Amino acid sequence: MTSTAGRLAHQQKRQQGIGTKQQAVKFCNQDYESLKEQCLKNGRLFEDSSFPAESKSLGFKELGPYSPKTRGIVWKRPTELCSNPKFTDDGATRTDICQGALGDCWLLAAIASLTLDQRILSRVVPQDQSFTEDYAGIFHFQFWQFGEWVDVVIDDRLPTKDGKLSFVHSAEGSEFWSALLEKAYAKLNGCYEALSGGNTIEGFEDFTGGIAEIYSLEKAPPNLFQLIQRALSLGSLMGCSIDITNSYESEAVTSHKLVKGHAYSVTGAEEVNYRGRKVQLVRIRNPWGQLEWTGPWSDGSSEWRYISQDEKTKLNHISEDGEFWMSYLDFIRHFSRLEICNLTPDTLESDNLRHWNHYQFDGMWRVGSTAGGCRNNAATFSSNPQFAVRLEVVDDDPVDGEDGCTFLVGLMQKDGRKQRFNARSLETIGFAIYEVPDEYKGRSDVHLGPEVLLRQRHVAMSHTFVNTREVCDRFKLPPGEYVVVPSTFKAHRNGSFVLRVFSEKKAATSALEEDIDAKLDEPEITENEVDPHFRDIFKQIAGDDMEVSVFELLKILNNIVSHRADLKTDGFSLETGRLIVSLLDKDESAKLGLLEFHLLWNKIQKYLAIFKNHDNDNSGTMSSHEMRGAASEAGLQVNSFVLQAIVNRYADRNYAIDFDSFVACLIKLEMLFKMFKVLENADSGKIELDMQQWLCLAIV
Numbered sequence: 001m002t003s004t005a006g007r008l009a010h011q012q013k014r015q016q017g018i019g020t021k022q023q024a025v026k027f028c029n030q031d032y033e034s035l036k037e038q039c040l041k042n043g044r045l046f047e048d049s050s051f052p053a054e055s056k057s058l059g060f061k062e063l064g065p066y067s068p069k070t071r072g073i074v075w076k077r078p079t080e081l082c083s084n085p086k087f088t089d090d091g092a093t094r095t096d097i098c099q100g101a102l103g104d105c106w107l108l109a110a111i112a113s114l115t116l117d118q119r120i121l122s123r124v125v126p127q128d129q130s131f132t133e134d135y136a137g138i139f140h141f142q143f144w145q146f147g148e149w150v151d152v153v154i155d156d157r158l159p160t161k162d163g164k165l166s167f168v169h170s171a172e173g174s175e176f177w178s179a180l181l182e183k184a185y186a187k188l189n190g191c192y193e194a195l196s197g198g199n200t201i202e203g204f205e206d207f208t209g210g211i212a213e214i215y216s217l218e219k220a221p222p223n224l225f226q227l228i229q230r231a232l233s234l235g236s237l238m239g240c241s242i243d244i245t246n247s248y249e250s251e252a253v254t255s256h257k258l259v260k261g262h263a264y265s266v267t268g269a270e271e272v273n274y275r276g277r278k279v280q281l282v283r284i285r286n287p288w289g290q291l292e293w294t295g296p297w298s299d300g301s302s303e304w305r306y307i308s309q310d311e312k313t314k315l316n317h318i319s320e321d322g323e324f325w326m327s328y329l330d331f332i333r334h335f336s337r338l339e340i341c342n343l344t345p346d347t348l349e350s351d352n353l354r355h356w357n358h359y360q361f362d363g364m365w366r367v368g369s370t371a372g373g374c375r376n377n378a379a380t381f382s383s384n385p386q387f388a389v390r391l392e393v394v395d396d397d398p399v400d401g402e403d404g405c406t407f408l409v410g411l412m413q414k415d416g417r418k419q420r421f422n423a424r425s426l427e428t429i430g431f432a433i434y435e436v437p438d439e440y441k442g443r444s445d446v447h448l449g450p451e452v453l454l455r456q457r458h459v460a461m462s463h464t465f466v467n468t469r470e471v472c473d474r475f476k477l478p479p480g481e482y483v484v485v486p487s488t489f490k491a492h493r494n495g496s497f498v499l500r501v502f503s504e505k506k507a508a509t510s511a512l513e514e515d516i517d518a519k520l521d522e523p524e525i526t527e528n529e530v531d532p533h534f535r536d537i538f539k540q541i542a543g544d545d546m547e548v549s550v551f552e553l554l555k556i557l558n559n560i561v562s563h564r565a566d567l568k569t570d571g572f573s574l575e576t577g578r579l580i581v582s583l584l585d586k587d588e589s590a591k592l593g594l595l596e597f598h599l600l601w602n603k604i605q606k607y608l609a610i611f612k613n614h615d616n617d618n619s620g621t622m623s624s625h626e627m628r629g630a631a632s633e634a635g636l637q638v639n640s641f642v643l644q645a646i647v648n649r650y651a652d653r654n655y656a657i658d659f660d661s662f663v664a665c666l667i668k669l670e671m672l673f674k675m676f677k678v679l680e681n682a683d684s685g686k687i688e689l690d691m692q693q694w695l696c697l698a699i700v
Contacts, residue, residue, distance in 0.1 A: 158179055568620030572660045
């Protein structure tokens with residue numbers, strides 16, 4: 001219950017704009033300015049109790065408390081390590097980032113690439129911090145994390161061994177922004193060890209909020225050069241690298257002076273006229289600022305003699321900062337991977353750049369309700385969350401010459417690094433895209449069932465199902481309306497995710513969810529209209545007072561179900577009996593009269609027919625995945641979030657629902673709908689309660 005309340009509170013904060021770059025979420029509810037002010041006022045240096053200078057902040061296994069790697073580690077502030085520590089010295093540069101005894105080179109490569117764009121870096125690393133002016137031992141950094149920006153506060157106590165920083169450090173040892181940034185990112189992910197192993201693109205995304213594409217250059221698509229040009233026009237960050245086959249090849253230099261296992265940046269892509277033909281060139285930057293490509297089109301190579309001076313000037317082909325040109329064909333021949341991080345409009349502040357249109361949704365897979373698995377799981381596949389994408393306008397100047405609507409879909413599962421504490425690995429995830437049938441187009445108040453999704457073939461899907469943090473693919477489809485169905489590969493796997501869509505043209509997107517509604521119109525009857533035989537039976541049950549107490553009601557209901565071999569049930573509980581009486585008792589006598597019992601009897605008959613209709617295997621129970629349709633048949637329309645609450649409350653350990661739980665659920669739903677409608681303020685869809693009113697209603 002409290003976790004659900006927390007999730008609802010989080011949703012309300014998101015609706016208020018918290019989590020945007022302008023209003024970052026305060027991680028651990030720590031406010032940097034107020035904490036710093038308190039420390040300055042009290043004349044003490046900040047000590048962060050939420051990420052203490054203790055072994056648990058280092059790790060849990062390789063860097064655990066009993067690991068030899070952590071023996072002798074002492075936490076020290078920069079002021080204890082050198083006489084004149086600096087946050088940054090003449091700006092943040094690549095030489096400030098030297099790897100220590102932690103396998104997070106992927107993260108450091110991303111940081112190094114970001115130093116090439118100080119505007120983007122300054123969003124992550126606020127520059128108004130120092131060890132001199134108003135120094136209080138407290139610093140803060142901002143990261144994008146699963147759909148929202150988070151402000152992380154740390155103290156400046158850093159792990160050291162033999163008087164030197166254990167992890168990332170600057171070359172000269174007096175600059176500390178990179179070490180503090182690494183600590184903040186470790187805090188965000190639980191500990192330092194959680195940062196071990198990863199992909200540079202993960203760092204790109206968490207520093208920019210962008211969405212990543214990865215291309216194997218061995219299998220480069222035919223229009224990749226044009227895609228690079230388009231990405232540059234959209235302000236995307238791009239990195240490339242040469243794969244290594246073993247640790248000995250790391251930073252090995254090839255005969256053409258390219259470094260293996262090293263992160264380069266792609267900064268340009270142009271076509272030039274060379275001896276009567278067009279040649280495609282790519283500009284690469286080595287963050288080291290030296291060691292450049294020595295093959296064709298390198299600085300001073302003979303190829304430059306055969307292009308015009310205007311083109312030379314345009315390309316600015318000679319520089320001494322590690323930047324160089326090479327032909328596109330040599331690029332895909334010598335490099336192994338290209339990573340493109342497409343940025344959101346709020347990251348790109350320049351009006352000279354075209355912008356992607358960006359949409360994102362939070363979602364959950366929950367066993368028994370929305371964890372349907374991939375299409376191989378026909379019985380549950382349609383239970384997965386669903387998202388509509390409406391493509392209406394085709395691309396301008398398509399890179400492949402074909403009309404269509406280009407868009408990216410990225411599916412990212414949350415908190416993979418934090419799950420390492422519990423030895424849990426990432427789920428295998430992916431998605432499929434289907435065309436929306438004509439009868440459902442333009443609607444967001446539906447959830448497409450198996451009769452829709454299993455009847456047709458997908459029009460596109462993720463290139464694979466894989467156990468990585470994110471699966472992202474680029475698509476081009478004709479204008480139309482489509483539904484994206486994200487899933488784990490196997491059914492019945494819990495997880496939380498962010499689904500993002502980046503489109504070249506504006507695209508209407510929405511979650512597909514039924515409107516929560518109830519059709520509870522029931523015929524009113526008088527005592528004269530009650531069947532005489534039913535009246536006689538009721539009199540025998542109720543006695544002279546002609547009313548049935550909750551205890552008498554339970555005896556009747558349990559007697560009925562105990563004689564039915566086609567129903568699996570433990571019998572109606574006292575709680576269910578009281579729910580029924582609370583719903584139907586109109587005179588507040590805590591008993592049911594003739595008309596009230598007649599109404600209940602009709603409900604039970606109706607519910608029994610619905611239950612049997614959804615007991616597909618004749619087991620006497622109903623799969624929890626069937627509750628959405630069963631509730632709808634009973635006139636109670638719920639969405640995925642309500643369905644999840646139903647499953648948590650009424651399903652057994654095998655996610656089956658027996659008849660008494662089914663009746664209890666529908667009775668409870670009907671009661672809640674009626675209570676809400678009574679208290680609703682002028683059809684606003686909202687109610688307002690004070691604490692006493694809330695407690696009285698919740699206890700019912």
